[in-house]
Amino acid sequence: MFDNLSEKLDKALHVLKGHGQITEINVAETLKEIRRALLDADVNFKIAKEFTNKVKEKALGQNVLTSLQPGQLMVKIVKDELTQLMGGDAEGIDLSGNPSVILMSGLQGSGKTTFSGKLANYLQSKKAKKPLLVACDVYRPAAIDQLHVVGEQIGVEVYSDRENNDPVKIAKAGVAHAKANGCNVVIIDTAGRLAVDEQMMTEIANIHKAIAPQETLFVVDSMTGQDAVNTAKAFNDVLNFDGVILTKLDGDTRGGAAISIKSVVDKPIKFIGTGEKMEAIDVFYPSRMADRILGMGDVVSLVERAQEQFDEEQARKIQKKIAKNRFGFDDFLSQIQQIKKMGNMKDLMGMIPGAGKALKGLDIDDDAFKHIEAIIHSMTPDERSTPSKLNASRKKRIATGSGRTIQEVNQLLKQFEQMSKMMKMMQGGGGKKMMQMMQN
Numbered sequence: 023m024f025d026n027l028s029e030k031l032d033k034a035l036h037v038l039k040g041h042g043q044i045t046e047i048n049v050a051e052t053l054k055e056i057r058r059a060l061l062d063a064d065v066n067f068k069i070a071k072e073f074t075n076k077v078k079e080k081a082l083g084q085n086v087l088t089s090l091q092p093g094q095l096m097v098k099i100v101k102d103e104l105t106q107l108m109g110g111d112a113e114g115i116d117l118s119g120n121p122s123v124i125l126m127s128g129l130q131g132s133g134k135t136t137f138s139g140k141l142a143n144y145l146q147s148k149k150a151k152k153p154l155l156v157a158c159d160v161y162r163p164a165a166i167d168q169l170h171v172v173g174e175q176i177g178v179e180v181y182s183d184r185e186n187n188d189p190v191k192i193a194k195a196g197v198a199h200a201k202a203n204g205c206n207v208v209i210i211d212t213a214g215r216l217a218v219d220e221q222m223m224t225e226i227a228n229i230h231k232a233i234a235p236q237e238t239l240f241v242v243d244s245m246t247g248q249d250a251v252n253t254a255k256a257f258n259d260v261l262n263f264d265g266v267i268l269t270k271l272d273g274d275t276r277g278g279a280a281i282s283i284k285s286v287v288d289k290p291i292k293f294i295g296t297g298e299k300m301e302a303i304d305v306f307y308p309s310r311m312a313d314r315i316l317g318m319g320d321v322v323s324l325v326e327r328a329q330e331q332f333d334e335e336q337a338r339k340i341q342k343k344i345a346k347n348r349f350g351f352d353d354f355l356s357q358i359q360q361i362k363k364m365g366n367m368k369d370l371m372g373m374i375p376g377a378g379k380a381l382k383g384l385d386i387d388d389d390a391f392k393h394i395e396a397i398i399h400s401m402t403p404d405e406r407s408t409p410s411k412l413n414a415s416r417k418k419r420i421a422t423g424s425g426r427t428i429q430e431v432n433q434l435l436k437q438f439e440q441m442s443k444m445m446k447m448m449q450g451g452g453g454k455k456m457m458q459m460m461q462n
């Protein structure tokens with residue numbers, strides 16, 4: 023996420039981070055570099071200028087040059103301003119209605135349908151809500167099918183009416199259906215066009231008026247940079263929406279949309295989409311995002327994700343197995359599945375402070391575990407539970423079966439052995455010792 027911007031800001035702040043003497047000249051130089059980095063990330067020119075002016079003002083006001091730790095203070099000022107620019111405190115969505123009606127708006131292809139599904143899934147699993155998805159795109163039958171596929175995937179009911187070509191009526195009927203069936207959230211997916219046009223705006227404005235939603239969300243593809251900001255403005259003029267959803271932040275986005283959108287439409291970014299899967303949704307926290315942009319990682323989100331995926335029952339089972347020296351490759355596989363559920367690898371790595379920079383250039387793809395899984399799948403159940411049985415001829419068979427090399431098989435066995443040892447040590451009271459070692 024925002025690799026390029028992070029790298030440039032890191033370079034800009036390098037001198038001030040304590041790698042040299044701070045002078046008025048290099049503060050000015052740093053500000054110039056920051057501005058350039060923002061412009062390269064497709065941040066609006068005016069916003070970039072205002073940003074550096076504010077940082078400068080604060081730096082002067084707090085006497086950065088004479089402070090005890092000028093570098094750190096400067097980084098903090100930049101971080102605070104970046105947070106402010108992206109929205110200050112995180113804002114949730116209004117779920118007070120019964121049912122709460124959420125209207126989705128945005129261009130075609132922005133990720134509306136996908137996000138409607140993600141949000142329904144999120145509200146169902148994290149907020150114990152009973153959502154209903156409503157398909158209001160009367161122009162593309164495929165869009166209705168798509169929402170049904172999504173609904174089936176997450177186990178959420180979808181209301182549609184293929185005979186009706188009036189989206190206002192469908193939306194209203196959808197809300198009535200929700201009331202009659204005890205659904206307490208209604209998510210209305212609407213039609214989009216490839217570009218802003220009057221008919222689309224009139225249509226969504228009519229739906230908006232007819233159903234008076236608690237939340238109107240504007241979905242935008244973050245890859246579109248400044249265009250995203252212009253589209254947001256056009257939709258906001260008509261709908262006065264409540265929040266922005268930035269999708270496709272897992273891609274090679276430059277960051278401009280995330281940084282500029284709040285100050286242009288003065289509406290908070292509420293959620294972000296970080297992948298095509300239904301789980302790839304995150305609440306947007308401006309301060310955590312600022313940390314990530316500045317290469318400081320996002321440990322809080324990382325721990326939260328780990329906690330979400332943590333399965334106590336399974337953890338207990340594994341603990342028992344470790345104690346009895348019975349931890350095998352099947353357990354290893356299930357651990358991998360859990361990690362995979364936490365999100366894509368590159369995204370996870372980016373949450374570890376400093377890791378983004380250290381791992382730059384390394385090809386970490388979502389399939390990082392594919393080879394390991396192939397090797398394990400080529401083992402017999404017996405070999406998986408008793409890895410000590412793996413002699414040379416068995417290893418050769420596994421390598422051939424999985425299409426990997428003997429070296430890779432050996433490497434995996436070695437890693438597995440090390441991991442088992444480490445887990446045993448952690449269990450045997452060595453955990454404290456290890457923590458102490460790490461802290462020293």
Ligand code: GDP
Nearest residue numbers: 130131132133134135136269270295296297298
């Ligand atoms: P709609 O026309 O606005 O309803 O857009 P869709 O929901 O159909 O999404 C358009 C495309 O973007 C689909 O191929 C989605 O899988 C993809 N997409 C949506 N959200 C994300 C995301 O957060 N990350 C990635 N990588 N792809 C996404």
